[in-house]
Amino acid sequence: MDRGEALFTAKFTELDGAGRKMATQAIIPTKRKRPPDTLFQRIAGMDANACSSCHREPVTGGAGDFTVNVFVNEGFVNADFDTVDPQFSNERNTNHLMGAGLVELLAREMSADLQAIRRDALRKARDTGEAVTADLVTKGVHFGKVTAQPDGILDLRQIDGVDTDLVIRPFSQKGVMTSLRQFAINAMNQHHGMQATERFGARWTGETDFDEDGHADELTEGDISALVAWQATLPPPIAETPDDPAWREAAARGSAHFDTIGCNACHLRALPLESLAFADPGPFDAAGTLRGGEADAVTYDLALTDWADTLERNADGDYLIPTFGDLKRHVITDRQVAALGNELLGQRFVERNEFQTSELWGVASTSPYGHRGDFTTLDGVIRAHGGDARASRDAYLDLAEDERSALIAFLKTLVIPQ
Numbered sequence: 001m002d003r004g005e006a007l008f009t010a011k012f013t014e015l016d017g018a019g020r021k022m023a024t025q026a027i028i029p030t031k032r033k034r035p036p037d038t039l040f041q042r043i044a045g046m047d048a049n050a051c052s053s054c055h056r057e058p059v060t061g062g063a064g065d066f067t068v069n070v071f072v073n074e075g076f077v078n079a080d081f082d083t084v085d086p087q088f089s090n091e092r093n094t095n096h097l098m099g100a101g102l103v104e105l106l107a108r109e110m111s112a113d114l115q116a117i118r119r120d121a122l123r124k125a126r127d128t129g130e131a132v133t134a135d136l137v138t139k140g141v142h143f144g145k146v147t148a149q150p151d152g153i154l155d156l157r158q159i160d161g162v163d164t165d166l167v168i169r170p171f172s173q174k175g176v177m178t179s180l181r182q183f184a185i186n187a188m189n190q191h192h193g194m195q196a197t198e199r200f201g202a203r204w205t206g207e208t209d210f211d212e213d214g215h216a217d218e219l220t221e222g223d224i225s226a227l228v229a230w231q232a233t234l235p236p237p238i239a240e241t242p243d244d245p246a247w248r249e250a251a252a253r254g255s256a257h258f259d260t261i262g263c264n265a266c267h268l269r270a271l272p273l274e275s276l277a278f279a280d281p282g283p284f285d286a287a288g289t290l291r292g293g294e295a296d297a298v299t300y301d302l303a304l305t306d307w308a309d310t311l312e313r314n315a316d317g318d319y320l321i322p323t324f325g326d327l328k329r330h331v332i333t334d335r336q337v338a339a340l341g342n343e344l345l346g347q348r349f350v351e352r353n354e355f356q357t358s359e360l361w362g363v364a365s366t367s368p369y370g371h372r373g374d375f376t377t378l379d380g381v382i383r384a385h386g387g388d389a390r391a392s393r394d395a396y397l398d399l400a401e402d403e404r405s406a407l408i409a410f411l412k413t414l415v416i417p418q
């Protein structure tokens with residue numbers, strides 16, 4: 001954890017291997033044709049000196065404001081774009097990493113559940129000789145249906161809010177990144193030109209200095225593990241009880257409205273987690289990120305952290321993780337309410353107007369709001385909910401002004417402690 005924090009806050013220098021003269025930000029190792037004019041460039045990157053230059057509010061590992069937005073491009077259009085024109089990249093605001101280990105554990109359990117449902121449907125179809133349609137439900141979240149034919153063919157058309165491989169990808173606001181390990185490797189290359197051996201090294205590229213900056217094997221498997229260890233053990237945000245009686249009373253009313261107008265259909269108050277055992281490397285990564293089975297996994301027992309006893313448990317002994325999210329993607333725009341539909345590039349072939357529900361824990365500490373940081377107030381981003389959230393947003397607008405304020409007063413209790 002200490003080594004991970006040091007790597008997260010280090011301002012990398014050219015002596016460490018910062019810079020990727022001959023490599024792009026692409027997730028799949030990709031060479032440039034010629035070196036760029038400048039190594040640093042706020043748009044296509046390298047765009048920062050340290051992870052903590054963006055993830056810093058109100059604590060290291062937190063969020064950032066509009067000045068530290070990132071232009072996510074993954075290298076598939078033009079790696080060296082020098083314009084903020086949305087044709088070339090999707091602009092995203094920095095979200096926080098507090099409680100990220102718990103979020104990844106929830107996603108792993110949910111992926112395992114969904115894949116077990118698919119497996120059972122296939123087995124039943126084979127055994128009975130008839131098509132079987134199964135509901136994809138895990139932890140109370142519905143991901144549509146899957147139909148299995150007796151010959152083993154699957155109909156994937158009714159799957160909803162998750163990739164067709166039924167792996168929940170809890171990271172990035174699009175919900176397309178699987179693990180802290182994968183994200184750390186991507187981010188180190190994109191932001192700092194620090195390349196992890198497990199992706200850019202000799203095994204996959206045949207080279208030890210893929211970015212040709214004179215530094216071989218810039219980040220070892222152990223360095224990436226350290227970054228994972230630190231991020232996975234960051235304490236989760238909390239729900240604070242305000243000292244001011246008027247605020248307390250308003251927050252209680254607002255909390256009730258949150259449920260009655262349907263905010264909690266997507267922003268679930270808590271998701272049950274069976275186990276706090278965090279294995280690294282994890283079970284669901286793709287090639288280019290070290291996977292369980294390719295190395296001896298280390299297991300961190302998050303129950304040993306100094307924050308674990310703040311988690312409530314249900315009658316089954318599950319830990320209740322108060323993320324206020326569902327780890328599902330939803331359509332968030334419609335014809336009338338379209339402000340969040342501002343991206344032109346479909347990241348990883350996910351519809352452009354679908355985003356994963358934001359976890360609202362910590363939301364009082366992480367303005368601005370929305371995936372691009374376009375909204376300076378909570379009221380503003382709630383009003384911008386269209387599509388699947390339209391009815392709930394309209395119900396919010398139908399509340400009297402005092403009651404809308406009460407809802408905001410409730411959201412303002414969800415803080416990242418300093």
Ligand code: HEC
Nearest residue numbers: 048051054070092093094095171172173183184187188191
């Ligand atoms: C220039 C600013 C910037 C820097 C530097 C930066 N990040 Fe981020 N980070 C972001 C933004 C913006 C997002 C949201 C990306 C998205 O939604 O597509 C993000 C998202 C993440 C996430 C996913 C969080 C979630 O819940 O979705 C992780 C994990 C992460 N960053 C880790 C890192 C690590 C590790 C480093 C250093 C190697 C790093 N970041 C450096 C801006 C930055």
Ligand code: HEC
Nearest residue numbers: 263266330340355356357358369370371381388389392396
């Ligand atoms: C259909 C699912 C759905 C419902 C219902 C819903 N939301 Fe959301 N919410 C989302 C998604 C998806 C996002 C991410 C939008 C984006 O940034 O593109 C989001 C984002 C937010 C954010 C911004 C968080 C941040 O850090 O930027 C807030 C605040 C929020 N929702 C509050 C609410 C409230 C209050 C309600 C009830 C009036 C509500 N939501 C109803 C899906 C939903």
